[in-house]
Amino acid sequence: MELLKWTDDYSVGIVIIDYQHKRLVMLINKLYDSMLEGKTMESITEIFEGLEDYIKNHFETEESFFKEFNYEDMKTHIKEHKVFVDQISQLKKDYLSGKNTVSVELLDFLKNWLSEHILGSDKKYISCFKENGVI
Amino acid sequence: MDKLKSTISNDFHSSKMSESDFKVLSEFIYKEYGIKMPPSKKILLESRLQKRLKANHIDTFKEYCEYVFSEKGNETEIVHMIDVVSTNKTDFFRELAHFEYMNEVLLPSFTSQNSNEIKIWSSACSSGEEPYTIAMVMSEYNLQHSPINFHILGTDISSAVLHKAENAIYAEDRIKEIPHSILRKYFLKSKDLTKPTVRVVSEIRKKVAFCRLNLMADNYPISESFDIIFCRNVLIYFDRITQEKVIGKLCEKLKPNGTFFLGHSESLLGMDLPLKNIKPTIFKKI
Numbered sequence: 509m510e511l512l513k514w515t516d517d518y519s520v521g522i523v524i525i526d527y528q529h530k531r532l533v534m535l536i537n538k539l540y541d542s543m544l545e546g547k548t549m550e551s552i553t554e555i556f557e558g559l560e561d562y563i564k565n566h567f568e569t570e571e572s573f574f575k576e577f578n579y580e581d582m583k584t585h586i587k588e589h590k591v592f593v594d595q596i597s598q599l600k601k602d603y604l605s606g607k608n609t610v611s612v613e614l615l616d617f618l619k620n621w622l623s624e625h626i627l628g629s630d631k632k633y634i635s636c637f638k639e640n641g642v643i
Numbered sequence: 644m645d646k647l648k649s650t651i652s653n654d655f656h657s658s659k660m661s662e663s664d665f666k667v668l669s670e671f672i673y674k675e676y677g678i679k680m681p682p683s684k685k686i687l688l689e690s691r692l693q694k695r696l697k698a699n700h701i702d703t704f705k706e707y708c709e710y711v712f713s714e715k716g717n718e719t720e721i722v723h724m725i726d727v728v729s730t731n732k733t734d735f736f737r738e739l740a741h742f743e744y745m746n747e748v749l750l751p752s753f754t755s756q757n758s759n760e761i762k763i764w765s766s767a768c769s770s771g772e773e774p775y776t777i778a779m780v781m782s783e784y785n786l787q788h789s790p791i792n793f794h795i796l797g798t799d800i801s802s803a804v805l806h807k808a809e810n811a812i813y814a815e816d817r818i819k820e821i822p823h824s825i826l827r828k829y830f831l832k833s834k835d836l837t838k839p840t841v842r843v844v845s846e847i848r849k850k851v852a853f854c855r856l857n858l859m860a861d862n863y864p865i866s867e868s869f870d871i872i873f874c875r876n877v878l879i880y881f882d883r884i885t886q887e888k889v890i891g892k893l894c895e896k897l898k899p900n901g902t903f904f905l906g907h908s909e910s911l912l913g914m915d916l917p918l919k920n921i922k923p924t925i926f927k928k929i
């Protein structure tokens with residue numbers, strides 16, 4: 509089942525970023541599936557950690573472009589990433605310690621954050637990237 | 644004069660990579676495949692990818708980038724691109740979890756079943772790091788438990804890497820990550836100080852047999868069955884249908900209840916195979 513469906517509305521028109529965003533959507537859907545299917549804690553943890561890693565990866569990519577192009581909104585954008593990374597790591601801790609489960613609420617949170625962030629903050633850097641020749 | 648002309652026209656045909664194209668490709672190659680591409684590698688990447696541009700009849704790197712990330716390119720080109728930049732990348736003790744699983748779960752269960760011989764196949768063994776790691780894991784296990792006899796087969800399609808595997812000589816920087824206790828036991832340093840290399844000791848070397856085998860072949864000329872098969876980081880070379888075929892054929896060579904190890908970024912999702920998922924990338928034959 510698809511919790512979040514990729515559509516062209518999400519495209520920022522920069523090939524590597526679209527690629528990574530699609531991967532993120534796929535990983536969120538995978539986590540959702542594993543929850544629905546009642547997979548073991550071990551395999552859910554694995555998928556959760558895979559998602560967490562990929563999120564960090566993706567943020568690093570965006571941020572390394574920001575730095576290279578001295579993107580004007582860099583500070584705010586990086587802050588947003590950092591807050592999210594911290595939230596995820598807390599969610600994961602709570603999951604591992606049994607304080608929380610991988611639930612519909614958690615997945616909704618991930619889904620909403622990602623789609624709002626792409627449609628809001630990410631779309632703002634398009635012109636800067638394009639001006640610097642990124643396709 | 645003719646020679647000069649031809650160099651000039653060759654130059655003309657080789658396309659240049661812009662900084663931003665390099666940034667995109669290197670970022671992608673590093674993030675998705677773990678292969679580091681610092682700016683110093685730009686010329687290398689540019690020259691290695693020329694033949695991919697030619698093969699696809701593409702003139703510029705800009706178009707090439709667009710192609711790589713398009714849906715079609717995604718399916719067909721990325722493997723080739725990774726192939727030219729990563730040829731045969733491998734490591735000793737790569738994906739440690741598999742060797743831990745062998746040591747902690749598989750081998751103890753072997754002993755309790757009173758089997759006294761175990762056969763292991765490293766089916767895309769590259770320059771030998773994987774099968775030699777397996778042999779070291781086995782030896783270490785045998786030092787502390789009632790010994791299990793073992794045979795390891797290493798196969799690959801490339802005779803060049805098999806040749807390296809048989810020689811078992813590696814540059815010293817390839818073994819940086821290996822724990823000291825293992826290094827001391829299983830590697831010999833060369834006496835030549837100008838060329839810092841190490842060689843796997845003969846006790847380990849003689850446990851591994853190498854031969855050439857193309858996983859895409861219709862029949863595998865191997866008569867025995869294995870308790871464990873490693874098939875790691877090679878599926879990326881194949882399309883999905885071939886992947887399923889290849890694994891199906893490997894499964895025929897796997898004993899009932901035998902174990903199958905897959906590379907960390909690979910998946911058998913949706914394939915119809917006689918395998919049961921035990922842990923991520925670890926399967927059992929049913």
Ligand SMILES: C[S@@+](CC[C@H](N)C(=O)[O-])C[C@H]1O[C@@H](n2cnc3c(N)ncnc32)[C@H](O)[C@@H]1O
Nearest residue numbers: 731732733767769799800801857858875876877
């Ligand atoms: C990236 S290396 C993986 C080595 C090792 N299994 C590991 O995980 O570290 C991939 C190897 O697959 C081999 N290979 C590619 N196509 C193959 C084929 N059709 N049959 C057998 N080996 C193949 C390549 O020659 C290369 O040595």
Ligand SMILES: [Fe+2]
Nearest residue numbers: 566570626630
């Ligand atoms: Fe993003």
Ligand SMILES: [Fe+2]
Nearest residue numbers: 570625629630
């Ligand atoms: Fe972002």
